[in-house]
Amino acid sequence: MYMQPTTNTVEEPLDLIRLSLDERIYVKMRNDRELRGRLHAYDQHLNMILGDVEETVTTVEIDEETYEELYKSTKRNIPMLFVRGDGVVLVAPPLRVG
Amino acid sequence: MADSLRERTIAENSMVILLQGLQGQVTTVDLKNESTARGRVVNVDAFMNIRLKDVLYRDRKGQLTQLQELFITGRNVRYVHIPDHIDIMKTIESQLAKIHRVRNFASQGGGRKEYTKKSKKHSGATSETKRNEKIKGLRTKET
Numbered sequence A: 001m002y003m004q005p006t007t008n009t010v011e012e013p014l015d016l017i018r019l020s021l022d023e024r025i026y027v028k029m030r031n032d033r034e035l036r037g038r039l040h041a042y043d044q045h046l047n048m049i050l051g052d053v054e055e056t057v058t059t060v061e062i063d064e065e066t067y068e069e070l071y072k073s074t075k076r077n078i079p080m081l082f083v084r085g086d087g088v089v090l091v092a093p094p095l096r097v098g
Numbered sequence B: 001m002a003d004s005l006r007e008r009t010i011a012e013n014s015m016v017i018l019l020q021g022l023q024g025q026v027t028t029v030d031l032k033n034e035s036t037a038r039g040r041v042v043n044v045d046a047f048m049n050i051r052l053k054d055v056l057y058r059d060r061k062g063q064l065t066q067l068q069e070l071f072i073t074g075r076n077v078r079y080v081h082i083p084d085h086i087d088i089m090k091t092i093e094s095q096l097a098k099i100h101r102v103r104n105f106a107s108q109g110g111g112r113k114e115y116t117k118k119s120k121k122h123s124g125a126t127s128e129t130k131r132n133e134k135i136k137g138l139r140t141k142e143t
Helices: A013-019 B005-012 B016-020 B088-110 B124-134
Strands: A024-029 A033-042 A048-062 A069-083 A088-092 B026-031 B036-044 B050-058 B064-072 B077-081
Touching: A024 A048, A033 A069, A033 B088, B005 B016, B005 B088, B016 B036, B016 B088, B036 B064
Parallel strands: none
Antiparallel strands: A024 A033, A024 A088, A033 A048, A048 A069, A069 B077, B026 B036, B026 B077, B036 B050, B050 B064
């Protein structure tokens, strides 16, 4: 198989992402988006292939009278997604509650 | 198949190669401007510029437009939905095989070699992976 031979040691930040291959991860993206899915592949640009993805888009609405901030989030599920790397802000293991 | 050595090299060393393998498939591309385009992939180049045909384009307000052809600049791509039936590893491998065939074809009969092979004992893959270790490349699950 082509995939370049990998060392087992963690030498640089991208190696940390390699450790998460085939695991579920959390990706924070630009424009108030978040993805949770299984990391199938990635490259040096942080282009990624994620499987069983849930995308969360968060918006803030300001109440005209009270100036209250109302946070809304919209979710959708996509079975297999190619993500362009320039939208990625951070990659982490899925957030644990509590 | 990209015609220039530069594009082939860029594609070979990034995930764009998977998108190139989607030629002929119907996919949805989500753009950074919150619009989506669903159509058949005509071509994807090394810079992720995508050419689609028979497109249903939905703008950010939800308005639908039908387009015969659509060219999307790579920088405008946010997501590409991969069709369910696509085998990712097989697609990547067959795309890489195409590149290596072109490379080897050119070197038969003493023609122009894209990469000089240091020794006949080493396969092309080995000298390329040595070179690729210096260039960050594809990493996927090892099987």
